[in-house]
Amino acid sequence: MEIIAQRPKSLTDLQFTYCPGCTHGISHRLIAEAIEELGLRNNIMGVAPVGCSVFAYKFFNCDMAEAAHGRAPAVATGMKRARPDMHVFTYQGDGDLAAIGTAEFIHAANRGEKISIFFINNAIYGMTGGQMAPTTLPGMKTSTSPYGRDEKDIGYPIQACEIISSLKAPYFIERVSLLSPQDILKAKKVVNKAMLFNKENRGFTFVEFVSTCPTNWGLTPAKAQQWAKENMLKFFPIGNFRDKSMEGGE
Amino acid sequence: MGEKVLMKGNEAVAEAAIRAGCRHYFAYPITPQSELIEYMAKMMPKVNGTFLQAESEVAAINMVYGAAGCGKRVMTSSSSPGISLKMEGISYIAGANLPAVIVNVQRGGPGLGDIQPAQGDYFQATKGGGHGDYKLIVVAPSTVQEFADMADLAFDLADKYRNPVMILSDGLLGQMMEPVDFKPYKTEKEMEELDRQHFDWCMHPNQDEPNHHHHEINSLEIDPVVLEQHVIKLGQKYDRIVKNEIRFEEYKISEDNEYIIVAFGTAARIAKSAVDDLNENGINVGLFRPITLWPYPYDAVSKVITDKVKKVLVCELNLGQMVEDVKLGVNGKVPVEFLGKVGGMLFTPEEIMNKIKEI
Numbered sequence: 093m094e095i096i097a098q099r100p101k102s103l104t105d106l107q108f109t110y111c112p113g114c115t116h117g118i119s120h121r122l123i124a125e126a127i128e129e130l131g132l133r134n135n136i137m138g139v140a141p142v143g144c145s146v147f148a149y150k151f152f153n154c155d156m157a158e159a160a161h162g163r164a165p166a167v168a169t170g171m172k173r174a175r176p177d178m179h180v181f182t183y184q185g186d187g188d189l190a191a192i193g194t195a196e197f198i199h200a201a202n203r204g205e206k207i208s209i210f211f212i213n214n215a216i217y218g219m220t221g222g223q224m225a226p227t228t229l230p231g232m233k234t235s236t237s238p239y240g241r242d243e244k245d246i247g248y249p250i251q252a253c254e255i256i257s258s259l260k261a262p263y264f265i266e267r268v269s270l271l272s273p274q275d276i277l278k279a280k281k282v283v284n285k286a287m288l289f290n291k292e293n294r295g296f297t298f299v300e301f302v303s304t305c306p307t308n309w310g311l312t313p314a315k316a317q318q319w320a321k322e323n324m325l326k327f328f329p330i331g332n333f334r335d336k337s338m339e340g341g342e
Numbered sequence: 343m344g345e346k347v348l349m350k351g352n353e354a355v356a357e358a359a360i361r362a363g364c365r366h367y368f369a370y371p372i373t374p375q376s377e378l379i380e381y382m383a384k385m386m387p388k389v390n391g392t393f394l395q396a397e398s399e400v401a402a403i404n405m406v407y408g409a410a411g412c413g414k415r416v417m418t419s420s421s422s423p424g425i426s427l428k429m430e431g432i433s434y435i436a437g438a439n440l441p442a443v444i445v446n447v448q449r450g451g452p453g454l455g456d457i458q459p460a461q462g463d464y465f466q467a468t469k470g471g472g473h474g475d476y477k478l479i480v481v482a483p484s485t486v487q488e489f490a491d492m493a494d495l496a497f498d499l500a501d502k503y504r505n506p507v508m509i510l511s512d513g514l515l516g517q518m519m520e521p522v523d524f525k526p527y528k529t530e531k532e533m534e535e536l537d538r539q540h541f542d543w544c545m546h547p548n549q550d551e552p553n554h555h556h557h558e559i560n561s562l563e564i565d566p567v568v569l570e571q572h573v574i575k576l577g578q579k580y581d582r583i584v585k586n587e588i589r590f591e592e593y594k595i596s597e598d599n600e601y602i603i604v605a606f607g608t609a610a611r612i613a614k615s616a617v618d619d620l621n622e623n624g625i626n627v628g629l630f631r632p633i634t635l636w637p638y639p640y641d642a643v644s645k646v647i648t649d650k651v652k653k654v655l656v657c658e659l660n661l662g663q664m665v666e667d668v669k670l671g672v673n674g675k676v677p678v679e680f681l682g683k684v685g686g687m688l689f690t691p692e693e694i695m696n697k698i699k700e701i
Contacts, residue, residue: 101549134547134549134550134551135547136547137412137545137547139408150558153549153556154547154549154556155547155557155558155559156556156559156560157407157408157411157545157559158438158558158559158560158561158562159407160430160431160434163400163401163404163407163431166400166401166402166405167407167408168408169368169394169401169408170366170368170404170405170408170410170411170412170416171408171411171412171545172408173405173409174366174409174412174413175412195397195398195400196397196400196401196404199396199397199401
């Protein structure tokens with residue numbers, strides 16, 4: 093029998109702990125496929141965050157560190173500096189990266205640390221049960237913004253790609269969406285590109301995934317995708333923000 | 343043995359760390375440990391090591407976590423307020439069974455305090471500071487030479503037990519200059535051996551290697567039964583450390599002592615002069631100096647309390663944080679008095695002498 097699809101070797105055979113319809117599984121797979129396709133499996137290490145993907149260290153089939161909440165870019169920095177011959181990535185959610193770990197994220201980017209950060213933005217704290225995130229949209233109701241996020245009181249969603257685009261060092265910055273099969277195919281190319289630049293030690297690479305959280309949004313997976321397309325993409329437009337490989341003379 | 347070099351404590355401990363095989367150092371500037379970070383900035387590139395000035399103490403200790411997870415000898419340093427920030431990471435490092443060395447050049451506290459020498463972080467260092475059931479091995483130098491020697495000791499203990507080790511110094515030892523004798527640099531072969539000893543647990547990706555086991559650097563165990571086993575194992579490790587690693591110095595301790603002074607670090611250094619002067623004046627006083635503050639030498643304290651001892655005096659640059667540990671050792675046999683100085687100030691040998699005469 094011909095095998096036409098199988099789990100990438102860079103994922104373990106453990107069952108994901110994610111809710112039905114959650115996009116974490118897709119982004120895990122895209123990263124694992126990139127590791128396989130670029131032949132990085134024997135020289136890559138990852139850092140898992142705190143959040144829904146806290147068990148990512150069990151899912152990626154490479155040596156992994158579990159970081160304290162928000163500290164993944166610092167942990168990855170220590171790893172990359174200790175083993176410059178190896179390649180390092182972090183996988184972080186919006187609370188982890190854009191709230192408690194803002195300093196670690198921005199400074200790793202500003203140093204041009206030669207790591208990849210994969211950032212899952214679903215505008216909510218999933219694991220703790222649906223609290224407001226730094227990327228929660230204005231008016232969006234969560235368990236800690238029960239009357240809707242009031243931007244006059246708490247500010248607007250943080251736009252991670254836009255923030256680090258003001259820095260000179262990052263090598264590659266792109267926001268992708270996981271909201272349709274077409275978008276996922278496009279996202280795959282972007283993940284591969286970021287990983288390729290990581291493999292070539294070119295510099296700091298960052299991919300933001302506009303994602304969904306059907307459980308905590310209180311929507312079916314299909315409706316969550318529709319809602320995200322209509323609302324999330326306005327604040328978080330997909331596209332490339334930086335690709336130094338396209339700039340002459342780098 | 344080479345020639346002695348006149349050096350500040352902060353520089354001496356940095357140089358000794360490099361000689362002990364430390365090639366990764368992450369820290370954030372703070373007074374009074376500035377000479378340490380500056381020395382590392384200057385010297386690490388010369389030995390192909392990593393010097394990185396982090397964006398915060400929080401980031402620095404997490405960089406230490408990452409590098410330690412790769413099996414490298416790694417160090418960070420700070421002073422009291424910065425050490426508070428590192429406590430989160432220290433708990434994770436302990437929870438993940440990682441070796442690392444942390445230098446605390448203590449200053450006055452609490453809060454921002456001041457930048458003068460103090461010993462106010464005794465509780466933080468020895469009783470927790472971070473969350474959860476963990477123990478830091480804590481060693482306290484009282485001379486610049488000992489400060490330097492402790493870098494080597496700290497890395498060896500950290501590796502031996504896969505546990506963080508803190509060198510608890512202070513602004514006086516960090517800033518003062520004394521002649522130091524350094525051990526030779528580790529050879530390339532010794533450095534390779536250091537790498538090899540961590541190979542069975544650290545992150546070193548090569549998934550296709552035969553018998554490769556997926557290595558996780560982690561302190562999370564979501565299943566209470568599994569976490570229970572993990573913490574019990576940590577406890578057993580701490581028991582082994584208590585059994586094997588207690589260190590202390592006895593100065594003019596004899597069976598004829600009428601008084602015992604207990605002091606560590608800079609306070610012990612001052613107490614030594616007082617002990618000399620008191621003995622010259624016909625008052626028989628001995629000094630007991632704990633070198634490991636955790637594990638604490640309770641039994642050794644107990645042993646120096648002979649029938650002749652009338653009183654014990656604890657001298658510290660804080661409000662008496664070590665007193666309760668001394669009392670545990672003395673176990674009610676004689677009264678335990680206290681002389682302290684806070685605010686980043688030092689007592690003089692005369693003040694200690696007067697206190698002994700008073701009690």
